[in-house]
Amino acid sequence: MNPLNLLKRWSWGSSPEEDVFDPKVHLNYVPPIKKFTMEELLLDSSTTTSPIAGTVPFPLLSAEGVRAYRRALFQKEVIENCASSPFPGTLVLRDAVKKSKFINDFWTHPDTMRFVSEAIGVPLEVVMPTEIGHTNIQVQGTTIAEMASNLRVEPTAETLELSPEDRAYDPLTDKSSIIPWHYDSYPYVCVLMLSETDGMIGGETYIKKGNGEAQKVEGPQLGHAVMLQGGEVCHLAARAKGVKERISTITSYRSKMPNVYDSSYITNVRPYADTASLYPEWAQYRLRKLRDELTYFLDEADKECDPAQERKDIHSLIDQQIDYLRRTSRQMVDPEYTQHILSKYGKPAYYDAPRIWKVVRNLPDFELLASVADAERRWKPESPYWMDLQKSIETIKFGKPVQSVLGTAVLNMSSRYYMGDELLRQGLNEVFLDWFGDSGLWEMYCKI
Template identity: 50%
Template sequence: MQSPGAYHPPTKKFSLHDLKLKPKPTSTEIAATVPFPILSQEGVRAYRRSLFQANVLKNCASSPYPGTLVLRNAAEHSKFINDFWTHPVTCRIVSEAAGVPLSIIMRTEIGHTNIQGHGSTVDEMLVELSVEPDATKTELTEEEKAYDPLVGESIIPWHYDSFPYVEGPAIGWAVVLQGGEVQHLATRGLGVKERISTITSYRADIPQLYDSSHISNIRPYSDLQVLYKEWTQYRLRKMKSEIESLELQIVNSCGPVDVSQVHEFAEQQIAYLKRTARQLIPYEHQKSQLSRFGRLRIFRAANVWEKAEMLPTFDDLAYGASSIGWRPDSPLWLDLAESLVEIERGKELESQTGNFKWEKKRKFSMGDELLRQGLAEMFLDWLDFTGLYQLVQI
């Protein structure tokens, strides 16, 4: 941990209003902070020493694609990592930066680490790791020299000629970001040998604040037995807390029960429990789809869908996947029907990336429904069934 007096709070915080973003039922006021120091140089070494233990690397390392090493569930195998993130001082620092009390979502979400490497396999990238930070500069390749951070998908559209923005932190520094509400990108480091970022996911510990958490982005490279257990427990604890909060409110009320409030609460909890369950893709399905499509394709499912939409046979194939074909007994078909009703009523739809209104001229399809729910693995399975997946690959 940082030596006394070395920590300094962020010198500036950005609200959603500062970034010209509309607040949502899921959001709190502070969108992000500028980088601030949280670990001393010795603290960084101690953290890396714990993170790069053989036991941690053996149980936590994976690679979603070449050049990227991921360490997940490190808190389960390192007391230092667990103690650092759960320490009351750390929790206070992060909560004060966010402007609201925060609590860690799941233990497996503690200290999720992304490491930029140069190898194409886990073993090749593991040998690059060392306790001492490597600040060695490297010569840029011709491709890197030609890299323009303001072109294509390397920058968020509203960042064009737009300030303020949040820069990446230096060694031992941190930022607080409402990642579920603020679109963000982390580009690869250029001209350096290593780039290591460690992330811990929190939620605002505020009763009745809508919880938009999901596991779509971590499911493809997580130990599902660990992830599913922690996810289910976390969601049930949150649900229990909401029920107890309403119960206390009713107990302390002098007047009659607000019937409309109870009905609304019941609908919210039903929807919450449904979202919880939908994120749990059956083990055998997840294993099969990961083997068929690979992590990179799963992560880029939205891009695959954009290409499919441009095909001349899109309408015939996308809407020909009837309920007697692809997984006819799946409750996802009921979800699609409900979404179509909401669209007809002019209502917004919830999604893992925030609420949105369907404004495309074509009909909302099962592909859209699966991506809305963050079920990229199931989406690719459905796309393959329709015949569109093969056409996109040509």
């Protein structure tokens, strides 16, 4: 079954405000004139990832397509059901496909799917319906209603006066970059621009090259999109300045090909997404992928004549799928527990957890507190994370690669591996903060 058939259970009201998606009218695809390969960025590329790290912006929507998309987004039904505001001046719309047939039909149309797949060089599948068209809106206003009232179907070309500081803005040194260096939760991403960008500065993406230098990738203009292998390449999104509104909409993908490593996590979305729809979609897509992997294996196994090789292959498949299922399960953290930890330590600490851990690791009393915490196992003594920790320690000891939210790598054996490392490896930031607080390390961190 096509995962997007899931959408059929939603019934879209026939909204008079919404256009019917027509690829001939709304699409205007021109292939990207440049693709950055992993090789030219000096990044390791495995056989299980795309050799393309990202593309320059390319046209995807026509002018009519942009207007139709904006009209669909700004419907009362969508704003009322999908909007949240993490801070004044910013609106986030999620799950718009459940209220807008146009947005669903645009992203899932075979032509759109073919274009994004061609651009990044692998056949793609939307990771799950809840990740179609995650939309970030920067607009004037303090409340959702006020911000929504400032949105018009016609993109505004109005610019804002740039201060000398704005003009001197360097996203690589300025700490206010919109998202600091990071890996995405999903393997591939398409970012589509729905606002005018004339007069805007910033808004570009930087990819960290293998030699540590930053490769600039221009941000997309109105109706243009960029593709990025965001789960595999470390990148930074620069803040955009000088425009009155900025609307970008993002869809995340994974490879459709069997036997290709799926680096997805839901760490970044867990704190704010509606887990009542996120978790079932996550579980279904993961189980479907498992089923596809098993079907592919069984088909291929018929061709293998060497029994020794056959046995090796089956062991390897089972090991991989055990890891895959374990991650599928571990990522679905009890939402009440997540919210409890967020209210105790704050949302910034959740997203900042890897950096906090790095800082704390260099403090004089770190070794003592972390070692005692792990040796005594007072924190959640019966939790399966202790088994996960042991497994990772063994894997590292034998120099085997470890999969983590930061990609797959062979970890350095020179420093000890603690529960904090294990929980962050798994992208379980709230569980990490819980362990961190219990070990006394949070208190030590707060003192500095």
